[in-house]
Amino acid sequence: MDGRTEFRFDPLAVQTPCCVVDEGLLKANLELLASVRERAGCKVLLALKCFSMFSTFPLLATALDGVCASSPHEARLGREEFAPHGGGEIHTFAAGYSEADIRSLCHTSDHLVFNSFAQLARFRPLVAELAGAQGRTIELGIRINPEHSEGAVPVYDPCAPGSRLGVRRAQFDAQHNQVGLDGVTGLHWHNLCEQDADCLERTIAAVEAGFADVLPRMRYVNFGGGHHITRPGYDVDLLVSLIIRFKERWGVEVYLEPGEAVALNAGFLVTTVLDVVQADLPVVIMDSAVPCHMPDVIEMPYRPHVVGSGEAGEKAWTCRIGGPSCLAGDVAGEYSFDAPLETGDRLVFTDMAIYSMVKTNTFNGIQLPGIALFTPQTGEVATLRRFGYQDFRNRLS
Ligand SMILES: Cc1ncc(COP(=O)(O)O)c(C=O)c1O
Incomplete structure (x- = not known):
């Protein structure tokens, strides 16, 4: 399976925003690293x-x-x-x-x-x-x-x-x-x-x-x-x-x-569409803020992949995807889908285990993403951690 484009869990099984790590994909990476360690x-x-x-x-x-x-x-x-x-x-x-x-x-x-x-x-x-x-x-x-x-x-x-x-x-x-x-x-x-x-x-x-x-x-x-x-x-x-x-x-x-x-490619960020506003093009507002949950997208910068999407213009409906914060640049990028996205749809961003959980912040008081682990053998997605108001407040005085 190509971890860049596929996920094997039910995105409806988590409260969003949530970072879901696939233990099977992690194990596959570890097997390769263990073989390097052994051979070299x-x-x-x-x-x-x-x-x-x-x-x-x-x-x-x-x-x-x-x-x-x-x-x-x-x-x-x-x-x-x-x-x-x-x-x-x-x-x-x-x-x-x-x-x-x-x-x-x-x-x-x-x-x-x-x-x-x-x-x-x-x-x-x-x-x-x-x-x-x-x-x-x-x-x-x-x-x-x-x-x-x-x-x-x-x-x-x-x-x-x-x-x-x-x-x-x-x-x-x-x-x-x-x-x-x-x-x-x-x-x-x-x-x-x-x-x-x-x-x-x-x-x-x-x-x-x-x-x-x-x-x-x-x-x-x-x-x-x-x-x-x-x-x-x-x-x-x-x-x-x-x-x-x-x-x-x-x-x-x-x-x-x-x-x-x-x-690498072992984690996903699951978000929910909150609204679709019309600007120069349709703009999807999701419940994940790019500067808070994927700051590398802005820092590096790069365009994260969303499962099921194509490049702008490639599929029937093109939109921009952004977050709920005040930052004008709270934008993941432009994407196309087979059909228009609607409020309540789940969006799954790929390759979100690395430099993601470790970099999140609560700018604008934005909710931190939960952390979940998917175990392929059982098909279970276990939510290990949810964050709330106290996590925001505890960083301040
Ligand atoms: C000293 C040092 N070691 C290891 C790493 C890990 O690098 P990577 O995640 O790209 O493998 C970094 C990344 O900045 C680093 O600065």
Whole structure:
């Protein structure tokens, strides 16, 4: 089944707006990731920034080695909800940490990756002290900037000019000479976004050209996220051979930390048509606000797919679909359908598990979408969470 265009649950079974994750589609992604992990002999972490639906963590933990977090809160979620289900390594990277962050992370993380030698020098003694007090080891890593862009959208390109992410080679020597690499066992980079293995191949070449003297001093190298492994057509064989060859050349362990690939095409946002108004063209108003429930549509930007729709003009009836908020740009895009949509119709947006639940907000006091899980074996859609007024109010004072 093509997860982009099909759903197998009854959209009338949920109160809208609601994000429905199909456990079967999630499992299919996990099987592919588990095969990469096994064939390449690498570790695969879930990037929580993309998908943090913790009720699925017991399932995810059967196939993944742990999570990567971007903050103390994500690291705590990983420690409390993922790690108990096995194999739960918690890796954390942030562009900057406060002392309070480090004190918290030392109770939740196994690996701390720094964005600069200054932060490494400042916090290395504190990490050693706090880890020692707990009788455990916290590995340290440094993020490098490979200075190799793969044509990603600039806002998602950590190697774009002026990027604050990762130490560039020119700065590496001077800073490293002062601070040293004592205790640093990992090298981390992240430069891809929804890309194929050929982009990784060129990135590896850039890193090997720039950091050949550093790589042999590492125990592990983390290739970051952005590997679109579960997208149909992704060159899995090339990925596997790149990892195997890298490990052989440098004698290191390799980590991947995909977000999208874990839950790609595994979730849907179900909404209801509230009204159809006539503007220059018919405009459908649904009960989901694009800036609140699918902010990436505006940020990236992109046009999400609606099941049963075509491009504008392709089918008999063309309309624009937008939400109930005040924002003029609260618009998902223009679509066509075989017949006009009517109040009460359900609209099902595809690929809404990734960078969706984690990014929702309550601008305009808009109702947050519920969270549901569809289990194909039983045909049941279980609503796991509904949100209400208190969730809106609790974020304010
Ligand atoms: C450091 C890091 N790791 C992993 C990821 C996950 O990327 P993706 O969801 O595209 O696989 C990101 C995304 O921004 C990231 O910044």
